[in-house]
Amino acid sequence: MTSQTKTRPASPARGRRFAAFAFLSPGLTYLIVLLLVPLALVLSAAFFRRGRFGGIIYEFTTENFTRLIDPLYLSVLGNSLKIAGITTLLALLIGYPTAYFIAQLPRNWKTIALVAIVLPFWTNFIIRIYAWIMLLSGPGIVNSVLGTQLELLYKDGAIVVGLLYSYLPLMVLPLYAAIERLDPQLREASANLGASAFTTFRKVTLPLTIPGVLTGCLFVFVPSFGNFVIPDLLGGGKSIMVGNLIRTQFLQARDEPFGATLTLALIAVLIVLLMVQSWAARRA
Amino acid sequence: MRRPKLLHVPFWATIVFLYLPIAVLVAMSFNAGESAYTFEGFSLKWYGELLADERVISGLVNTLIVAVSSTAIATVLGTLLAVGLARYTRSKILDAVALMPAVLPDLVLGIGLLMLFITLNQTLGHHSVILAHAVFSTAFVAAVVRTRLTGADTSLEEASRDLGAGPVTTFVKVTLPQLTPGIIAGALLAFTLSLDEFVIAFFTIGNADPTLPIVIYSMIRFGVTPEINALASILLLVSFTAVIAGQRLTKIGESRAQD
Amino acid sequence: MFRTRFTRRLPAAVAVAGLALAAAACGGGGESTSTGAEAAPSASAAQLNANADLSKQSLQVTVWDGYTPKELPDKVKQDLKVSNVKINLHDTNETAMKKLAVPGDSGIDVAFVSGQYAQALWEQGLLEPIHPELIPNLSNLYPEATQLSYDKGNKYSVPYTWGTTGICYRSDLVKAEPTSWNDILKPPAWAQKKVTMMTTERWLALPALKALGYSVNTDKDDEIAKAKELLVAAKQNLLGYDDTTFGDKLKSGEAVMVEAWDGWCPTTDPKKNIKFVVPKEGSDLWVDTMVIMKSSKNKEAAHALINYILDPKIHGWAAENINYKVPNKAAMDAVKVPEGSLLGIKPAELLNGESIRDLGEASTKYTRLSTEVQAQ
Structure with missing residues (x-):
């Protein structure tokens, strides 16, 4: 074989196969070892037991899943769904008109407006949260400017504001892309046929931008749902999300198996959402 | 077409929402007083304190080490992967695997990698953070480079192959030069993401000296001081400059490529 | 294990x-996991050489920020002739455990962690037994400090500082001085939403367990359930949970009463309006300890470091500068107690407090408790 390949030029098909291997294997190997294997480890740990003082004991058990369906943990999952859901909804309500407005701007202004929306996203995540601690805390800026003693920090509302602040640009971008792509003639046609602006929006613009809406919602929901830093810093420990629960299991309770089970639950919720999203996108 | 006037309101409201906290943050960094809440006059003293703070300086150095190394790994792997996926396979599964780290919540990736390193009995440190960051960076580089590949004209590559050049020669002589702006954009993206990354680093850094986001996190947990504001202002300045410069660069690159 | x-x-x-x-x-x-605490990890102590050449060893230490003198590394290098001393910082016990409770060599030789965490590390087989012959300065400790319930006889940990948990409050803002854990669990109207409690699970449970007259180490389900009820009811009157910045919240007046460790209660603040009280129902005795990692390759130097710190001149630093009581009789006798300081609490009084032990399997009950309280 070797002598043949030396003497004869490689067949195109074999060359292609070699090229496919050369291009794909380094990256895929890397992702298999450092992405798929870790995920498999999380999956497998969910079936093992915690050692008396932490660590994993490799004995098969399903008790982690029995623990998971406890109302306590389901309520935390529910609370996370609620907080991430409200955040996503608010982001959509604010993000849609903003994206719509940007899409109507002259070309140069479009770029500037988009950069302005995305710019804060490129600053340090923790620092953006810190800015809100400064604003909302008891002796904070809002209270000292208003001369009030409002309790703004350490409640669910503060968490929602923090999440919204962090992920709003992720809603605006896909919406902008979807609205930008619309053919303005469609709306004109609708208007010419006597439809009001609102009807045009409801019957033409909105349905055509649904894929963008779904992408934006997913982009905001996923990082909000799995977050633990924002509830930690803005929630004052009075409200917890599934991310906090996972972190606690790994770092405080040293209960890796149950932490892994909660991580699986988190992934499961996201997979269901992804499926709903792609189903809805196909129908739209 | 007439632009609906009312839409000004949500747009400007969004801009105020996004920039007001940042403006307050920066203003308070010039506070002469000890408190981050009440302004007591202009001073640069917190910037001085910051430069003398060893934790911050070492955090910055560690962050740069991690970001440069992980970006280097990710740029190579991501570029190859993008070409492979765009030109040599139609597999949806491979596509999904390559995109997965970009959509997976950071907490899941952080915990998975921590468990991997523990199972392999690996000591944690900057190297493990570099390996971890390269995972999501590879996905982002691959995604950015691919958008350029799918838009790119394949006739040059075909011509090169017809003239008897092997896939490697074609890649080095034809594809790579075409891809350069995409690769730079992808690398910049990976670099910026790594600079700011907190959750994955938090789980995989072990006992090594912390990166800057971890330093900031623990500073915040121990209270609010104008020194953090000063640090925040400098970081804001750096990332704003980088993003705007990046924007300019890709524009220039694009107009060159179009010429 | x-x-x-x-x-x-x-x-x-x-x-x-x-x-x-x-x-x-x-x-x-394997057999079942019901190995009790008595079946402690095989104490396969390394053979250590009292005359080892320390200049061939270097040390890496992980400790809370500001807990040891800044010049300690240089002094240790000079006085003990070890080749290098590197200090790593952790902000909480949790972060320390994140570094230490992983297999492989963390690179750390000596770690500072609280007693029950030292116990958990020991039970996991991660600690080197203390070789008392290499630490002659152990004799400086109060006799009480060698009989701490999580580690009787200092088998694997050496106490560095100790103290108790109580209520830290603004004497100028409270309408009545707090005397009982119920003052923060069921605060009067003027203190509502101006109280913080700690969130680290065992200290979260402490006020409720003590108010009900239970042990802080209870593993009885009904007692934990009663404590939970009390904590859930208390939550609605809290400003928030806070382990790290309660001192600042008192100084700013955002809070008027907080659950606090004595060493973190800023009683020496120049305004002199912050006080500390151990509630009448009793409290804990917390101990921050020094431990040597089994994975350390510099065990002789690690022992030498602990011995060095137990020198009264060095150990007294914590009492004089950061207002922590040290369990070192010679050091405490030499310390001048500043006004307002809590250093005057005597070891005998401290020992009235119960020390928190790691409860093994039952410790998950406390994780659950804190989750239940937070999720409400």
């Missing part, structure tokens, strides 16, 4: 490929 250590080394391939099956097979071989 040699079995945990063995199974930890289980190759990743097996763990992944075999998943449940492999697990059942491996686990089936």
Whole structure:
């Protein structure tokens, strides 16, 4: 074989196969070892037991899943769904008109407006949260400017504001892309046929931008749902999300198996959402 | 077409929402007083304190080490992967695997990698953070480079192959030069993401000296001081400059490529 | 826990490929996990050489920020002739455990952690037993400090500082001085939403357990359930949970009463309006300890470092500069107690407090408790 390949030029098909291997294997190997294997480890740990003082004991058990369906943990999952859901909804309500407005701007202004929306996203995540601690805390800026003693920090509302602040640009971008792509003639046609602006929006613009809406919602929901830093810093420990629960299991309770089970639950919720999203996108 | 006037309101409201906290943050960094809440006059003293703070300086150095190394790994792997996926396979599964780290919540990736390193009995440190960051960076580089590949004209590559050049020669002589702006954009993206990354680093850094986001996190947990504001202002300045410069660069690159 | 250590080394391939099956097979071989605390990890102490050449050893220490003198590394290098001393910082016990409770060599030789965490590390087989012959300065400790319930006889930990948990409050803002844990659990109207409690699970439970007259180490389900009820009711009157910045919240007046460790209660603040009280129902005795990691390759130097710190001149630093009581009689006798300081609390009084032990399996009950309280 070797002598043949030396003497004869490689067949195109074999060359292609070699090229496919050369291009794909380094990256895929890397992702298999450092992405798929870790995920498999999380999956497998969910079936093992915690050692008396932490660590994993490799004995098969399903008790982690029995623990998971406890109302306590389901309520935390529910609370996370609620907080991430409200955040996503608010982001959509604010993000849609903003994206719509940007899409109507002259070309140069479009770029500037988009950069302005995305710019804060490129600053340090923790620092953006810190800015809100400064604003909302008891002796904070809002209270000292208003001369009030409002309790703004350490409640669910503060968490929602923090999440919204962090992920709003992720809603605006896909919406902008979807609205930008619309053919303005469609709306004109609708208007010419006597439809009001609102009807045009409801019957033409909105349905055509649904894929963008779904992408934006997913982009905001996923990082909000799995977050633990924002509830930690803005929630004052009075409200917890599934991310906090996972972190606690790994770092405080040293209960890796149950932490892994909660991580699986988190992934499961996201997979269901992804499926709903792609189903809805196909129908739209 | 007439632009609906009312839409000004949500747009400007969004801009105020996004920039007001940042403006307050920066203003308070010039506070002469000890408190981050009440302004007591202009001073640069917190910037001085910051430069003398060893934790911050070492955090910055560690962050740069991690970001440069992980970006280097990710740029190579991501570029190859993008070409492979765009030109040599139609597999949806491979596509999904390559995109997965970009959509997976950071907490899941952080915990998975921590468990991997523990199972392999690996000591944690900057190297493990570099390996971890390269995972999501590879996905982002691959995604950015691919958008350029799918838009790119394949006739040059075909011509090169017809003239008897092997896939490697074609890649080095034809594809790579075409891809350069995409690769730079992808690398910049990976670099910026790594600079700011907190959750994955938090789980995989072990006992090594912390990166800057971890330093900031623990500073915040121990209270609010104008020194953090000063640090925040400098970081804001750096990332704003980088993003705007990046924007300019890709524009220039694009107009060159179009010429 | 040699079995945990063995199974930890289980190759990743097996763990992944075999998943449940492999697990059942491996686990089936071992006996049940009901090894009590008495079956402590095999104390396979390394043979240490009292005359080892320390200049060939270097030290890496992990400690809370500001807990040891800044010049300590340089002094240790000079006085003990070790080749290098590097200080790493952790902000909480949790972060320390994140560094230490992983297999492999963390690179750390000496770690500072609280008593029950030292116990958990020991139970996991991660600590080197203390070789008393290498630490002659152990004799400086108060006799009480060698009889702490999580580690009687200092088998694996040496106490660095100790104290108790109580209520830290603004004497100028409270309408009545607090005397009972119920003052923060059921605060009067003027204190509502101006109270913080700690969130680290065992200290979260402490006020409620003590107010009900239970042990802080109880593992009885009904007692924990009663404590939970009390904590859930208390939550609605809290400003928030806070382990790290309660002192600042008192100074700013955002809070008027907080659950606090004595050393963190800023009683020496120049305005002199912050006081500390141990509630009448009693409290804990917390101990921050020094431990030596089994993975350390510099065990002689590690012992030498602990011995060095127990020198009254060095150990007294913590009392004089950061207002922490040290369990070192010679050091405390030499310290001048500043006005307002809590250093005057005597060891005998401290020992009225119960020290928190790691409860093994039952400790998950406290994780659950804190989750239940927070999720309400």
